[in-house]
Amino acid sequence: MKPQNLKNIILRQQIISAIRHFFVQKKFQEIDLPVLKYSLPLEQNIYSLETSCKQIQDKLYLSTSPESGLKKIISQRPGNYFSISPSFRNLEAKGPTHQPEFLMLEWYQTNSNYLRTMKIAQKLIINIAQGLDNIKYNRTNNILIYQNFNFDLSLPWPKISIKQLFLDHTNIDLDLFLTSSKFSENNFNQIFLNDIEPHLSTSRPTPLAKKKSNPLYSKRFELYFGPLEIANGNTENNSMDEITSASLLEEKYRRLHQLPTPPIDYDFIKASSKMSH
Secondary structure, three states: OOHHHHHHHHHHHHHHHHHHHHHHHOOOEEOOOOOEEOOEOOOOOOEOOEEEEOOEEEEEEEOOOOHHHHHHHHHHOOOOEEEEEEEEOEOOOOEOOEOOEEEEEEEEOOOOOHHHHHHHHHHHHHHHHHOOOOOOEEOOOOEEEEOOEEEEOOOOOOOEOHHHHHHHHHOOOHHHHHOOOOOOHHHHHHHHHHHHOOOOEOOOOOOOEOEOOOOOOEOEEEEEEOOEEEEEEEOEOOOHHHHHHHHHHHHHHHHHOOOOOOOEOHHHHHHHHOOOO
C-alpha cells in the first residue's frame, strides 16, 4: 500500500470517529443498516447496483443511501438517529469525487426543519476540522485546506437562495422559468450543474422536501465547499400521495428509457408519511 493511501485511510477513520463522537454527545442513536434490498426508493438520477444470491430468486439491490432504513425505524420508534453506511451508485462517472461505493452519513432529528439541520451541519464540520492536524486545519484563522482550496470556516457561512443564484449567474428569472414551456428537469439540472453548482443553495426543488408557501420551491439546502456538494437536507414532506406520485413518474420514465428500475419501496413511502419532522 502506498504511504499516501495509508495516510488517507487513517484520516478517513479519524473523521468517522469524530462524526460518531459528535452525534453521540448530542444523544443521537447510531443505527447499523443492511445494504441488500429487495426494493428501493426511486429518485431522479440515482441508480442502484444489482446483485443476486443462489438461495433467493428475486433480484437484490445495493442500498443507494441510509434514508429508507432510517425512516422505517423512525416511523416505528420516533427519536434522533444517525447512520454512517456503505452506499452504492451506478451509472455515475468514476473519478476523484465519484465512486460506485462510498460511505454516506445521514441523520434525523425530531421536531426539526431544514434551518436547524443547516446549523447542525455547520457545527459538525467545524467539530471535525478542529480534530485534524494543522496541515489540514489552521486554528488561528479557521482555514480548512482541501486539495487546492482554502475554506474559511468562520461563522456565519454565506447563504443564498436558488432563485437569486439563477438571477445572478444566468440572468434567468426562476419563477418564470419554472412555469414556462422551456422548463424541464434536465434543463434545470444542466443549468444548475454548469453555471450555479459551486454555491450554497437553500431552496432547490425536490419531491421529498416540504414545500414553502411558494409551491415552486422546497424547504431544502445544499452545502458546497468549492465545486463539491458535501451535504444537503430538507424539511420532510410526509404526503404519501405526493411521494407515491413522484415515485410512479420516475418508474414510468425509467421503463420508457430502459433504465434500471428496481421495485418501488412502498414501505419507505409509508414510513415517510409518518415522519413528523
